Structure formats: structure tokens, C-alpha cells
Amino acid sequence: MLTFVIRRLIASVFVLLAATFLMYNLVAFSGDPLEDLRASQAPNREQLIEARVRQLNLDVIPPLRYFIWFGGIIRGDFGVSVEGRDVNAMLAQAIGSTIQLVTIATIVAIILGLIVGITTALRQYSGYDYAVTFIAFLFFSLPIFWVAVLLKQFVAIGFNDFLERNPVVPTNVIIGIAVVSAILWSSIIPGKFRRKAITALVAGSAATITLFYMNAVDWFSVPQIGIVGVVLTGVGAAFAMTAIITGLQNRRALIAALVTAAIGVAFYFPFMTYISFFITEWWMLLALALAAVAVSVAVGYFLGGHDRGSIMRITGFTGFITAFVIALDRFMQVWPAYANSGRIRGRPIATIGSSTPNLQGSLWVEGVDIYTHLLLPTIALILISFATYTRYSRASMLEVMNQDYIRTARAKGLAERTVVVRHGFRNALIPIATIVAFDIGGLVGGAVITETVFGWTGMGQLFVNGLNRVDPNPVMAFFVVVGGLAILFNMIADIVYAILDPRIRVS
Template sequence: MLKFILKRLGSSLLVLCGASILLFFLVVNSGDPLQDLRESSSPNRETLIAARTQFMGLDQPWYSRYWDWLTGVAGCATGNCDFGLNRSGQQIGDLLSNAAASTLRLVVLATVLAIIIGIAVGIITAIRQYSGLDYVVTFLIFLFFSLPVFWAAVLLKEYLGIRFNDWIGMPELNWTGLIVLALLAGLALQAVMAGDVKRRVFTFLATVAVVLVGGWLLFALDFWRNPQMGPIVQALIGLAAAVGATTVIAGLRNRSVLKATLVTVAIGIVAYYATYGILRSTPSALLIAGLGVILVLVAILVGRLLGGFSKSAAVSASLVTALIMGVSIVAEHVMNYWPAFLRAKPRPISTIGSGTPNMEGHFWVLFLDRGAQLLLPTILLTIISVATYSRYTRSSMLEVSRQDYIRTARAKGLSERQVILKHAFRNSLIPITTIMAFDFAGLIGGAVITEQVFGWKGMGELFATGLNQVDPMPVMAFFLVTGTAAVLMNLVADVLYAVLDPRIRV
């Protein structure tokens, strides 16, 4: 394996080197970097042109300029990276660190959400092949996949940004909209749950009633401007997570796994009370990350100790339960500071920029501000990627489900849950893993348009500025991040092939 990884890294370096030469050549010949000065009426125009020519090395051949850039980047091997200067004299390294942090924060979140939602939708549509749900979801997926990014971004800014900001100032209950939402939720849930006519009607009516009563109750409690949760809600969320994770992963009849998840819920409630004061008074990103690591380790320990003969399933179910409870606890602290955030920023959903200038306040207020900045571009990138993941998951699941070993698994008397999750889904993950590798790097490149529409100061803005100014240094910095991401993610995909399917050898 080590020899294979080293060979892949070596060949990848050659690919990156060849691509960097081609890109550098194309950028330096894409326009005139002195055009703005040539059109200037300044009396010292010739002096400015001479200074920029010398500064950017425009009097040298392109390969000489490329060699200077390459030697600076090669210094990263010894810890002395030099990405050069942009046309304005700013260090590219400083610009790159800020832009990469901004874009990766957006792309990683969108990728994770797209994988979770897309795979879930793909599995459900594969199970319900040629049903009404399958046809509706297929139509919506192709619709999302074909949406022009800039047009979808404008719609999101209008309806989820501007109009929501107008509404949140004085929330009013719109019974027409709530009834339509309840009917759509009922139709969707009965299609997912399936069953005979009686079960579908019951699911539809129950869902409509829950949405209508829940919606009215949220308005009565002024939830939209002053949301609250509390320990009872936390316990209910934990119990729902425990039962759901156990049902999906091992089945409710597996008492060992159910016991492990319920113990995880009990530990989560204790952690809720133990960390409440700390997370409210002196929170920090490092503290939250540390508590998250402890939560994961405790869940693994509980699963190993109480899992019995189903240790792996107990660990997985306990992890899912612990992560859901952890997110729920963080969400409660975020909700507690939502009124303070509205006072600091009456129009909370941002449509421009990756951060509110001069925003000050408590940690959770700043956390909400960054989340509001992420919301719209993340939704856009997720919608586009969900289409790819769901279609590949569906086709892969359908192909695997026709194999002989799936029929054998059913003939042995295994439950449909075991057949789908342990046999069909795991074997269908190999092509999906390939898509994940390409999609992550593709999202970084595709974020160029998204960042332009939302005014996001990230890698896309760095690339566009460099290209518009015919300045190769910012463009090459963008290439380094996206190219390296593509290489590493494909290497990870190759390694995961052997993990997912022991028959694969390198």
C-alpha cells in the first residue's frame, strides 16, 4: 500500500507540474496586464508602465517568470513558501490563507450535506423504483441539476434572504402558506413511508395535523424571534436519535445496541447539564471541538462495552446518537443568543459577503453571523451536488440489487434492512466514492460563480481578480489549492476502494 501511495504521489506531482505550465502560459497570454495604464491620462503614465513591467517581470519570457514562481513554491518543501506578490504588491500567501479558509468552510459543509442528503434520497428512490415518489424525485433532481447557478442564487437571495428578512422583523402567521406546507409534507411523507391505502391516508392526515398544530404553536410561543429548547426537548431528541439509529443500523430487536444508545442518551443529558455553564459563559471553537472529541470517544467506549456480539453496530449507533445530541446541545446555545443577534443585526440573513464588517459581540452572536453568511451559498452548492449523489446512488443500488449475492441474502432469511444496508449499500459505495473525490475539487472550482454572485471573498474571488488583471500569481495559487485537493481526494478514493471491498488490491 505504501509503495502504491508513493507511486501515485509521484505521478500526481508530474501531472500538477504539467498542468501548472499550461495554465501559467494561458494566463500570461490571455490579455494585456498594462491595459488600464495604457488607457490612463495620467501625466506619469510611462513611469507607471515601466514600474509595473519591472515589478511583474513583463520584460522576461513567460518560462522565466514561471521558473521564478516554481522555485518559490518548491520552497514549501523546506517550510519557506513564496507564492509571490500580486499586481498590487500584496503577499499571495496571506491572500491565499484567508481565501482558502473562507472557501473550504463553505465547500466542506456543502459537500457533507450533499453526501448525506443525496445518498439518503438515492437509497429511498432505489427501494421505491418506478413509484410516484421515484418519478417526482427524479423530476426534481434533474431540475436542480440543470439550474443555472447564477439564476438559482438570485432566487435564493430574493426569497430566503430579502423576503425572510422583511418577515422576521414582524412574523405573522400565514394560514394559507402553512396549509400548503402541511399538505406538501403529508404527500411527501406518505410517499416515503409507502404501505397500503389505509396506512398512507393515516400518515398523510397525521403529518398534516402535526405540521398545522406545530406551526400554530411556534407562532404562539414567538419561537421565530425567541426560540427555546430545554432539557425535556433535548431528552426527546436523544431518544428519537437512539431509536432511529438502532432501527436503521441493527433493528429494534437488538437489545444490546438499543441499550448502548440509551446509555449514550443518558450520558448526553448529563453532559448537557455539566457543560451548560461553560458553553454559555466562556465558549470557544477549540472548546467545542474538544468536547466533540470527548463525545465521540465516550460513544465508542459505550458501544464497545455494551454492544455484546454486535459491537460494531453498537458503536455506529452510539456515534450517530452522540453526534445528534451534540449538535442539538450546540443548537440550544445558538437559539439562546438568537434574540441578541437580531438586535445586533435586524436583517439576519446575509446576501452579500462572507462576514459582517465590524461585527462585535458574544461568541454565539458571531457564530450566528458566520452561519447566516454561509446559509445561502451552502444551500445553493448543496442543491446542485445532491442531484449527482442521488442519481449515482440510485443507479448503483439498482445495479447491485440484481446481483446473485443479494438474492442469496434474501433467501437466507435476512431482513430487508440488513440486505439493503449491509449488502447492497456497502457494495454500491465504490462508484459513489469516486464521485465524492471529484465533487470536492469540483465544488471549489464551481464556487467561483457562487462567490461572485454572493460577494464571497474566497478562492473564486482570488481567481477571478487574477484572471481579470492578467496576473498569474493569484491564478496559480488557486490552481495549487484545487489541484492538490483533486489529487489528494482521488488518492483517498483509491485507498477507500480497498477498505470498502477487500477483493480490491493495489
């Protein structure tokens, strides 16, 4: 493994060197970085031109100037921009915003894409499969800048108008959502007509009751999950994780998961009334989340018995979901104060920028502000990536489920859950690893358009401004980061191959 990694790193260095040399010269030859100064009427124009020439080594031809730039890269110095700003500082500021945006969008798109893609493969040629296929191709064909504009108009402006008026879902909309929910779930759940009819009735009734309850408690103005919602989520996560990983017949696993959920619920009131007020930094919240997962895994370890590994996974996921819902409820508690503050004025869903200027508040207020600004660009990126992950995961799962070893597993009498989860799902992930590796680098580069539409000060703005000013250093900083991420995640994908498929060897 070590030999493989070293060999790939050496090859990647030569690829990156050739790519950066070509990119640097393309930018350098694309225009005149002194054009703004030559058109200036300032009395010290010549001195300004001479200073910029000295600062950026413009008296050296671009092919040789590249090696001066590369010498700085070896020392960790990306140089200065045409405005005299330190590119390292510009990159540090830009990469934080872009990584925040891309990370959330990628994680959500992967999870949703895998779930929907695999379920459509298992329900091949059903109404659910046809509907998802149509939606996936629709999103895949839409240009992201157009999707972004639609989100601004109908999600942000429309929802803000809804909040300013009477934030109550009309009865006809509730009926429409209930019908769609009934059709969706009845198409997902397999079985005969009677089972589908019961599923449709339960799904439609649940949607109707939920929306009427939200109207009754003015949920859109004062959102909350509450202790009842946390209990239902924790118990639901315990049953769901047990059903997926070991099956509900494993009572030991179900009991361990329910114990984990109970521990999370027991910490609800202490966290809300006492602990949360001492959390003032993001690293504190992250440390608390890691502690929650550690305790959950420990519960699985002590209650796991002979099937300890699987039960530890169940309790770990259950504890994480329960802790996440509790933290989400804490963020919701500050929503009314945030939405009605002087900086927001009742229109909380942001259409531009990555944060609200001069907003003062606690970590929880800051978190809500980050959410409202991340919402639209994240949805835009998710919709495009979701289509890709859905199609590839569906095709991969269909191919795997038709293999001989799947038929053998069924012939041995294994439960369908075991066949799908342990034999099918793991092998279906192998080609998805390649898509994820390419998509992460593509999202960082493709976020240029999204950031421009939504006015984010991220990597996209760094790249576009550098091109407009014929400024190679910021452009190369963007290029090195994107190229480095592409190389890194492709190497990770190769390593993941060996983990997922023992037949693959990287030596």
C-alpha cells in the same frame, strides 16, 4: 498500498507540472499587466512601470518566467500580485472562506443525496420516486447564478420581510405544509393502503401541531429547542441508529443508545448555564464535540458485549447528534440579541459578504453571524450537488439490489434491513466515491460564480481578480489548490475502493 500511493503521487506531479505550465502561459499571454500603469498620468509612471517589471520579472518571456515562478513554489512562495501584495497571504485569507463554504455544502449534499437517492431506489416507481426525479433534474438543469439570485429574492429578502412584519405562519400555509408532509411520508413508507393512511394522518398532524406551536411561542422571533426538544431528538436518534445498524430487536444496542442519549441530556443544563460561557474559541467547541463522541463510543464499548463494534457505532452517532442539538440550542439563545442588534437591524439573513463588518460578540454570536452569511451560498451549492448525488446513488443502489448475492442473502432468510444496510448500501457506495472526489474539486472551482454573486472574498474572487488584472500569480495559486485537491481526492477515492470492496487491490 504504499507502492500504489507513491506511484500515483509521481504520476500526479507530472500531470500538475504540465497543467500549470499551460495555465501560466495562457494567463501571461492573455493581456498586458502594465496596462493600468501605461494609461496612468502619474509623474513617476516610468519608475512605477520599471518597479513592476522588476518585481514580476516581466522582462523574461512567459515560458521561461514559468520556471522562475515554479522555483518559488518549491520554496512555498507564490510570489506577489501586480499590486505588490503577498499572494501567500491572499491565498490564506481566500482559502479559509471557500473551504468553509465548500465543506459544509459538500457534507450536507452528500448526506442528503445518499439518503434520498437510496430511499428512492428502495421505493422505485412510487410517487416519491417520481417527485424526487423531477426535482433532481430540475435543479441539475438550473444555472447556479440564477438559483443564487432566486435565493436572494425569495429566501433572504422574503424571510427578512416576514420577520419585520408579524412572524406568524398563516393557517392556509400550515394546511398546505401538512398536506405536502402527509403525501410525502405516505409515499416514502411502504405498505398497504391502511398503513399509508395512518402514516399520512400522523405526518400531517405532526406538521400541523408543530407549526401552531411555533406560532404560539413566537418561535421565529425567539427560536429554541429546549430540554424537551433535546430529549425527543436524543431518544429519536437512539431508536433510529439502532434500527438502521442492528435492528430494534437488539435490546442491548437500544439500551446503550438510550444511555448515551440520557448522558447527553444530563449535561444540557450544566452546559447552558456554566460550561458554554467558558468556550471562547472554536477549537474549544471542537474539543468538546470530540470528547462527547469519545464518551459515547466508550459507553458502547462497555455495554456492547459480543456485538461491541456495531453498538459503538450506534452510541457514537447518537452521542454526536445529541451533542449537536445541544450546541445548536445554545446558538439559538443568542439569536434575538443578534437579529435586533444595531449592525443587523432586524434583517438577519445576509445577501452579500461572508461576515458582518465590525460585529462584536461572543463565539456564539459569531457562529450565528457565520450561519446567516453561509445560508444562501450553501443552499445554492447544495441544490446543484444534491441532484447529482441523488441520481448516482439511486442508480448505484438499483444495480446492487439486482445482483445475485442480494438474492442469495434474502434466500438465506436475512432481514431486509440487513440486506439493504450491510450488503446493498456498502457496495452502492463504491461508484459514489468517484463522484465525491470529482465534486469536491469541482465545487472549489465552481464556487467562483457563487462567490461572485454573494460577494464572498474567497478563492473565486482571487481567481477572477487575477484574470482581470492579467496577474498570473494569484490565478496560479487558485489553480494549484484546485488541481492539488482534485489529485488528492482522486487518490483517496482509489483507496476507498479497496476498503469498500475487498476484491479490489491497489498493489
